[in-house]
Amino acid sequence: MMIFTLAARELRSLFLSPLAWSILAVVQFILAWLFLSQLNDFIMLQPQLKMIDNAPGATELVIAPLYGSAAFIMMMVTPLLTMRLISEERQSGSIALLMSAPITMSEIILGKFLGVFSFLVLMTAMVTLMPLSLFIAGPIDAGLLASLFMALSLLLAAFTALGLYMSTLTLQPTVAAISTFGALLLLWILDWAGDKVGSEQASSLFSYLSILRHFEALGKGVFNSGDLIYYLLFISLFLILSIRRLDAERLQH
Amino acid sequence: MSSDLLINVSHLDRYYGSLQAVADVSFELRRGEVLGFLGPNGAGKSTTMQIITGNLAPSSGQVQICGLDLLDNPRAAKARVGYLPEQPPLYRELSVDEYLGFCTRLNRIPKAQQAAALKRAKQRCGLEQVGPRLINNLSKGYQQRVGIAQAIIHSPDVVVLDEPTVGLDPIQIREIRHLIRELAEDHAVILSTHILPEVQMTCSRVQIINQGRLVFSDDIESLNRSMCARSLILGLQQPPPFSELESLLQNIDGIESVDALEDGRWRIRHAEAQNPATPIARLAIENNWELRELSPETRSLEQIFLDITATEQTLPETTDSNTEGEQAA
Numbered sequence: 001m002m003i004f005t006l007a008a009r010e011l012r013s014l015f016l017s018p019l020a021w022s023i024l025a026v027v028q029f030i031l032a033w034l035f036l037s038q039l040n041d042f043i044m045l046q047p048q049l050k051m052i053d054n055a056p057g058a059t060e061l062v063i064a065p066l067y068g069s070a071a072f073i074m075m076m077v078t079p080l081l082t083m084r085l086i087s088e089e090r091q092s093g094s095i096a097l098l099m100s101a102p103i104t105m106s107e108i109i110l111g112k113f114l115g116v117f118s119f120l121v122l123m124t125a126m127v128t129l130m131p132l133s134l135f136i137a138g139p140i141d142a143g144l145l146a147s148l149f150m151a152l153s154l155l156l157a158a159f160t161a162l163g164l165y166m167s168t169l170t171l172q173p174t175v176a177a178i179s180t181f182g183a184l185l186l187l188w189i190l191d192w193a194g195d196k197v198g199s200e201q202a203s204s205l206f207s208y209l210s211i212l213r214h215f216e217a218l219g220k221g222v223f224n225s226g227d228l229i230y231y232l233l234f235i236s237l238f239l240i241l242s243i244r245r246l247d248a249e250r251l252q253h
Numbered sequence: 254m255s256s257d258l259l260i261n262v263s264h265l266d267r268y269y270g271s272l273q274a275v276a277d278v279s280f281e282l283r284r285g286e287v288l289g290f291l292g293p294n295g296a297g298k299s300t301t302m303q304i305i306t307g308n309l310a311p312s313s314g315q316v317q318i319c320g321l322d323l324l325d326n327p328r329a330a331k332a333r334v335g336y337l338p339e340q341p342p343l344y345r346e347l348s349v350d351e352y353l354g355f356c357t358r359l360n361r362i363p364k365a366q367q368a369a370a371l372k373r374a375k376q377r378c379g380l381e382q383v384g385p386r387l388i389n390n391l392s393k394g395y396q397q398r399v400g401i402a403q404a405i406i407h408s409p410d411v412v413v414l415d416e417p418t419v420g421l422d423p424i425q426i427r428e429i430r431h432l433i434r435e436l437a438e439d440h441a442v443i444l445s446t447h448i449l450p451e452v453q454m455t456c457s458r459v460q461i462i463n464q465g466r467l468v469f470s471d472d473i474e475s476l477n478r479s480m481c482a483r484s485l486i487l488g489l490q491q492p493p494p495f496s497e498l499e500s501l502l503q504n505i506d507g508i509e510s511v512d513a514l515e516d517g518r519w520r521i522r523h524a525e526a527q528n529p530a531t532p533i534a535r536l537a538i539e540n541n542w543e544l545r546e547l548s549p550e551t552r553s554l555e556q557i558f559l560d561i562t563a564t565e566q567t568l569p570e571t572t573d574s575n576t577e578g579e580q581a582a
Contacts, residue, residue: 002358002359002361005355005358005359006359009344009355012347012351013344013346013347016346016347017346092340092342092343092345093338093339093340093341093342094342094343094344095342096303096306096308096336096338096342097342097356097359097403098359099306099307099308100306100307100308100331100334100335100336101331101356101359101360102327102328102329102331102332102360102361103328103359104327104328250307250308250309250310251310
């Protein structure tokens with residue numbers, strides 16, 4: 001209950017700042033551009049695709065790349081949303097309001113996480129409106145679309161958890177943003193290194209750790225519980241670390 | 254009634270690294286008392302307040318609020334405390350109503366009573382007119398009031414105010430002092446300040462903290478008593494020569510010594526129980542000295558404050574009411 005109160009406050013403050021609106025607008029514009037160009041390519045290719053048996057449809061050729069681009073863009077945008085979560089409250093002193101209220105540290109962290117996450121889900125829903133518009137033109141693989149939606153939401157939840165943790169570590173929002181971005185980029189490209197490491201074991205370890213691999217698997221409509229567990233573990237790890245960090249704040253320095 | 258003991262702090266210690274900010278602080282507070290916390294910058298006032306409100310954990314020691322231990326039972330204990338930190342903890346992008354509404358939910362006030370609590374807090378802090386305005390657009394004084402409203406919105410048993418009158422104009426300061434006295438009727442209030450007359454006006458008890466230690470703790474009456482030194486100041490329009498005055502005054506019971514001050518007035522020291530004001534006045538009239546001034550000399554709280562805090566080492570500018578040093582901490 002208290003978590004929702006905190007999340008609602010977070011969401012409200014987000015929408016009262018121009019940041020949230022400009023992020024929504026910019027992301028939507030860029031993705032719409034990509035979506036249109038993909039769609040254009042697909043229409044040009046359509047006569048050739050007709051010749052092939054069992055050819056990939058619009059869902060694979062237009063919608064899946066859209067979510068892939070969305071994931072990449074969000075990797076750069078999420079740090080901007082998460083950076084101020086704790087660090088700014090600390091800087092402005094408003095954290096004292098939460099610390100002296102009858103609520104637990106877990107409620108504070110979960111409330112903040114949920115606030116930003118619901119904003120990101122809202123954004124994903126807005127992105128999804130574009131593929132949904134294709135229903136007018138023809139059949140869409142609804143199962144794959146649902147799977148893509150879930151994959152992107154899980155990915156964004158993981159981004160948010162990591163960003164929140166980085167925000168508990170520092171007083172400066174910009175430092176939190178740049179460290180979040182660095183960490184996310186590293187996780188993103190981790191499997192590139194994995195390919196070049198000679199040993200088979202190391203390679204598979206790196207690609208397991210890579211945040212992108214699990215997204216791609218889910219995005220193909222391959223529902224593997226391992227991928228789901230990866231994200232859930234990732235999210236809980238950073239949420240628990242954030243709670244512990246906030247708790248440690250009150251203790252010995 | 255034991256429930257009237259609202260705060261029980263025992264042997265509080267707090268270290269920042271190797272620096273001991275609070276050392277063995279213990280005190281109690283009952284309902285209806287206003288405790289003034291005085292001390293130079295960096296003395297440990299704010300740290301102590303942060304510990305009492307659960308914003309900092311003590312390195313050792315215990316804080317009990319209404320008998321509930323703050324570390325064992327933080328949620329129940331914190332529900333009974335309202336806290337205004339040095340910097341009011343505001344979300345500036347919200348309006349006053351939105352912000353205080355959030356505070357009612359944060360303090361788990363039942364839904365049915367939220368609107369009434371909000372209205373009452375606004376009315377007590379004089380915020381009725383600014384409800385729909387953004388906190389960011391309010392003046393410093395109003396922001397401070399919103400901070401106080403936030404601290405009292407859930408009618409906590411204990412209200413902790415860290416320098417509540419900083420940055421307010423004299424009229425607002427008077428209103429806030431009035432509010433504090435009003436709060437004291439059914440709460441316990443802890444208040445820290447640099448402004449010494451404020452303590453004399455609002456507090457029922459005073460504690461002076463210096464370098465993390467409580468160096469003085471007493472109620473305001475005995476503080477006032479100790480401030481009345483045993484001397485009178487006498488000012489005359491047409492004074493007699495010093496030797497004549499001295500010999501005349503020495504005849505009065507209880508007078509111990511007479512000194513001439515640089516500005517032409519006289520300081521008359523007397524025994525504690527006997528105030529020789531009446532016979533001196535009569536003497537002055539009989540001799541046509543044209544009495545201008547005859548007043549008991551009081552040691553100001555400043556002097557006591559300085560005496561106490563300067564015993565261990567000389568502190569520069571301790572009575573200065575600027576807060577820059579502490580905000581940086």
